[in-house]
Amino acid sequence: MILSKRNTLFRWGADRQLQPLLAALALATAAMLLLIVTFLLLEAWPVVANGRWRDFFTDESWYPLEGQFGLLPMLWGSIAIMVGAMILAAPLGLAAAIFASFYASGFVLRVYQMLMALLAGMPSVVLGLWGLMVLVPLLAAWQPPGASLLAAMLVLSLMILPTVALASASALASVPKPLMAGAAALGMCRKSQIMKVAIPVARHGIWSAMLLAVARALGETMVVLMVAGNVVQYPHGLFEPVRALTANIALEMGYAMEDHRAGLFASGLMLTSIVLLLAWLAGMTAKRELHHV
Amino acid sequence: MTNHFDTAYTVGGVSLAEPCCIPTPHLQVNDLSVSYGEHRVLEAVTLDIYKGCITALIGPSGCGKTSFLSAINRLTDLIPGAATEGSVQFEGENILGKSVDTLLLRRRIGMIFQKPNPFPLSIRRNLELPLREHGVRERKTLDAEIEGALRDAGLWDEVKDRLDGPALALSGGQQQRLCIARALVLKPEILLMDEPCSALDPISSGVVEDLIIRLRGRFTVVIVTHNLAQAKRVANYAAFFWMTERVGKLIEFDHCQRLFEAPNHNLTAAYISGAKG
Amino acid sequence: MSDRLFEAIIYFCTATVVGLLLWIIGDLAYQGLAHLSFDFLFSEPENAGRDGGIGPILVSTLMILGVTFLTALPVGVAVAVWLAEFTRRGSIAGNWVRLSLDVMAGVPSIVYGLFGNAFFCLYLGMGFSILSGGLTLALMILPVLIRTCEAGVSSVSDAWRHGAQALGMSRSSAIWHILLPAASPAIAAGLILGIGRASAETAALIFTSGYVDRMPESLMDSGRTLSVHIYDLSMNVTGGDATAHASALVLLALILILTMLAQSFSGRWLQGRLNV
Numbered sequence: 001m002i003l004s005k006r007n008t009l010f011r012w013g014a015d016r017q018l019q020p021l022l023a024a025l026a027l028a029t030a031a032m033l034l035l036i037v038t039f040l041l042l043e044a045w046p047v048v049a050n051g052r053w054r055d056f057f058t059d060e061s062w063y064p065l066e067g068q069f070g071l072l073p074m075l076w077g078s079i080a081i082m083v084g085a086m087i088l089a090a091p092l093g094l095a096a097a098i099f100a101s102f103y104a105s106g107f108v109l110r111v112y113q114m115l116m117a118l119l120a121g122m123p124s125v126v127l128g129l130w131g132l133m134v135l136v137p138l139l140a141a142w143q144p145p146g147a148s149l150l151a152a153m154l155v156l157s158l159m160i161l162p163t164v165a166l167a168s169a170s171a172l173a174s175v176p177k178p179l180m181a182g183a184a185a186l187g188m189c190r191k192s193q194i195m196k197v198a199i200p201v202a203r204h205g206i207w208s209a210m211l212l213a214v215a216r217a218l219g220e221t222m223v224v225l226m227v228a229g230n231v232v233q234y235p236h237g238l239f240e241p242v243r244a245l246t247a248n249i250a251l252e253m254g255y256a257m258e259d260h261r262a263g264l265f266a267s268g269l270m271l272t273s274i275v276l277l278l279a280w281l282a283g284m285t286a287k288r289e290l291h292h293v
Numbered sequence: 294m295t296n297h298f299d300t301a302y303t304v305g306g307v308s309l310a311e312p313c314c315i316p317t318p319h320l321q322v323n324d325l326s327v328s329y330g331e332h333r334v335l336e337a338v339t340l341d342i343y344k345g346c347i348t349a350l351i352g353p354s355g356c357g358k359t360s361f362l363s364a365i366n367r368l369t370d371l372i373p374g375a376a377t378e379g380s381v382q383f384e385g386e387n388i389l390g391k392s393v394d395t396l397l398l399r400r401r402i403g404m405i406f407q408k409p410n411p412f413p414l415s416i417r418r419n420l421e422l423p424l425r426e427h428g429v430r431e432r433k434t435l436d437a438e439i440e441g442a443l444r445d446a447g448l449w450d451e452v453k454d455r456l457d458g459p460a461l462a463l464s465g466g467q468q469q470r471l472c473i474a475r476a477l478v479l480k481p482e483i484l485l486m487d488e489p490c491s492a493l494d495p496i497s498s499g500v501v502e503d504l505i506i507r508l509r510g511r512f513t514v515v516i517v518t519h520n521l522a523q524a525k526r527v528a529n530y531a532a533f534f535w536m537t538e539r540v541g542k543l544i545e546f547d548h549c550q551r552l553f554e555a556p557n558h559n560l561t562a563a564y565i566s567g568a569k570g
Numbered sequence: 571m572s573d574r575l576f577e578a579i580i581y582f583c584t585a586t587v588v589g590l591l592l593w594i595i596g597d598l599a600y601q602g603l604a605h606l607s608f609d610f611l612f613s614e615p616e617n618a619g620r621d622g623g624i625g626p627i628l629v630s631t632l633m634i635l636g637v638t639f640l641t642a643l644p645v646g647v648a649v650a651v652w653l654a655e656f657t658r659r660g661s662i663a664g665n666w667v668r669l670s671l672d673v674m675a676g677v678p679s680i681v682y683g684l685f686g687n688a689f690f691c692l693y694l695g696m697g698f699s700i701l702s703g704g705l706t707l708a709l710m711i712l713p714v715l716i717r718t719c720e721a722g723v724s725s726v727s728d729a730w731r732h733g734a735q736a737l738g739m740s741r742s743s744a745i746w747h748i749l750l751p752a753a754s755p756a757i758a759a760g761l762i763l764g765i766g767r768a769s770a771e772t773a774a775l776i777f778t779s780g781y782v783d784r785m786p787e788s789l790m791d792s793g794r795t796l797s798v799h800i801y802d803l804s805m806n807v808t809g810g811d812a813t814a815h816a817s818a819l820v821l822l823a824l825i826l827i828l829t830m831l832a833q834s835f836s837g838r839w840l841q842g843r844l845n846v
Contacts, residue, residue, distance in 0.1 A: 023663070035689065040684065040688075042688075112584070121766045123769070123797055123822075124772070125821075129804050130597060133814075191572075191573045222801065249684065253684070253777045264684070268684045279672075283672075396739070396740060399735065410730060422737075423737040426738070
């Protein structure tokens with residue numbers, strides 16, 4: 001009967017306890033998402049319930065102490081900064097990805113990769129510090145006050161550049177080698193090979209990289225907090241200060257009470273929804289590539 | 294085997310108990326079927342595996358030989374959707390029964406895989422880990438058991454100076470003998486071998502084959518092989534599997550010599566003469 | 571546009587990026603090194619941080635990171651093992667867990683700060699403390715840590731899983747003695763990503779672990795991290811430039827050191843157990 005179970009000689013009981021334990025941990029971790037959403041909703045409830053959420057879009061501006069909860073100026077601020085940063089980071093990042101995928105090799109490539117990893121790992125607060133200490137004074141000498149939409153665009157574009165460059169490079173790397181060899185065999189020059197073959201084939205991956213960068217740009221706090229100037233107003237000039245949604249939360253959470261606090265949570269909820277929507281779109285775009293190539 | 298191997302490697306340690314082969318069944322396989330999901334890969338196999346003998350399973354690829362081995366030590370449990378029917382009697386108990394402690398079963402019925410799979414640990418730890426797992430704790434016993442198993446596998450003289458070196462640095466043949474040693478260290482009664490030589494070069498293959506022959510008598514060995522000459526050299530019994538309509542079946546089971554020299558079945562005759570498969 | 575021109579544009583763009591990066595690093599080093607000294611690392615900040623050092627801030631930073639990794643690493647590895655070893659392909663529970671982790675990975679860090687403030691500080695009553703901040707960061711890095719570790723564990727060769735099973739080893743032993751050491755490079759990679767994100771994080775900490783720059787006496791004390799210190803010096807303290815730059819250098823060095831520690835930890839573990 002040695003094969004029968006209930007053998008107590010060894011410590012195999014551990015196996016039976018392991019799976020439920022791990023499963024419980026996993027489900028608890030996944031449930032944290034629910035908890036996050038629940039808490040955001042609970043905290044935001046006072047200014048969301050009973051149709052009050054409409055005020056976010058109809059109130060003139062953000063004067064929480066006077067009961068004005070208009071988020072639109074800051075939402076536009078966030079979007080303007082993001083669009084500006086993307087206009088700079090998208091071509092530069094794509095160019096860097098093309099450089100890494102088709103032009104660089106050996107030592108140069110290794111140095112480039114190291115620098116890109118360094119930039120990707122650079123804490124945003126350090127980038128913000130550089131922007132505040134170096135870039136803002138430069139801009140201020142030219143067009144005061146310096147801390148402005150333009151400053152935020154420039155520094156933020158540096159921050160999201162590695163996202164664009166690295167994700168686009170991996171999309172370009174997935175272009176089948178025979179396809180490129182075929183293009184070369186047809187006598188296409190390097191530029192046509194890249195622009196007419198590689199990029200069209202990798203386009204979904206590149207779009208997905210851009211969307212990821214957009215999501216990062218909208219979710220970023222420190223850079224925009226430090227160099228954008230933080231004046232609540234619709235963006236109407238590159239040299240005007242603006243305030244982003246994220247920066248607003250960071251600035252006011254310290255002292256916000258009651259409805260004001262609820263308003264900040266509501267803006268956090270709104271920000272999360274936008275960023276998740278973008279991340280979801282990025283995921284869908286990347287998946288399309290899998291089916292089409 | 295030629296003398297070449299005897300001088301290059303010391304294969305020894307396993308006592309060749311005479312008579313090497315007692316025709317008492319160690320495993321009684323009765324109507325064993327294996328299926329993966331909807332697909333039946335092996336149907337209604339009935340045969341006895343004799344104690345202390347080497348039984349070779351021969352036949353073309355995909356005819357269910359490996360599934361047969363996996364069923365015997367319940368490795369089929371690990372494959373999603375795999376199901377077994379019938380029974381395999383081992384000392385009065387059905388191996389396929391629900392109440393069987395598979396870990397204990399696998400300790401008593403060891404398995405050697407086609408591709409050597411030593412763990413990415415030191416040579417010593419490869420043998421120590423299963424021993425510890427089965428409750429051996431004292432350093433002295435551990436060391437003695439490890440040396441014994443390595444001697445049995447003919448590997449001791451080659452590795453005694455680098456027991457703490459990485460197992461993956463060994464050659465393919467040495468890795469496979471380490472895997473055999475790792476199985477032997479648990480003192481199993483039955484060893485299942487799934488084409489243990491097919492991933493090795495001819496010389497290593499010869500050494501491993503030599504080792505398998507020396508296991509005869511002390512262990513019951515079931516070996517799957519594509520190499521008919523090898524089956525002829527090592528086995529006491531041979532079972533010929535064939536696939537009809539994508540389902541594997543046992544065609545013939547007999548003494549090895551008789552199966553090769555006077556097969557009962559036309560398919561067997563055709564296969565061993567090289568006309569089919 | 572000719573081939574040559576295209577190539578020139580590509581090189582120019584890359585050079586611009588690299589040039590900007592070198593400018594940032596150069597500026598940081600130039601401004602920070604002057605103020606950096608042994609004394610700076612260990613003394614108390616004075617005059618709101620304009621003078622003195624960053625001793626208590628360094629301690630708070632390490633304590634917060636300690637809390638973060640002591641919670642995130644075991645939980646992360648456990649969940650990764652569950653996803654890789656105990657869920658079958660297409661398992662509903664597994665897919666839900668993966669989906670919610672991917673969603674969590676996309677949530678902006680400032681929102682983790684909001685949640686940490688509402689949940690850890692207020693609901694659980696931990697207040698502005700190192701514990702609140704550390705747990706908030708742990709939650710923030712868990713998704714990426716888990717998914718990287720999961721990929722590592724599931725890429726371990728099946729031959730070893732089967733070998734362990736065939737020797738009658740329990741799954742727990744196989745996981746602990748064979749699969750996890752074999753997956754340790756991936757675990758280190760996840761850890762490094764987590765270290766990078768956690769030590770750089772500022773926004774989520776401002777209102778979970780707080781601003782206090784005194785030496786923390788327990789996990790329940792508020793503590794200011796290096797990143798928050800840099801933020802505060804540059805934004806709220808006029809004349810804090812020099813110490814801000816020096817702190818930024820220390821932060822970069824800290825990230826580098828922790829990354830190398832994670833690598834050697836994985837290497838050590840690999841060597842001790844694996845001998846590859």
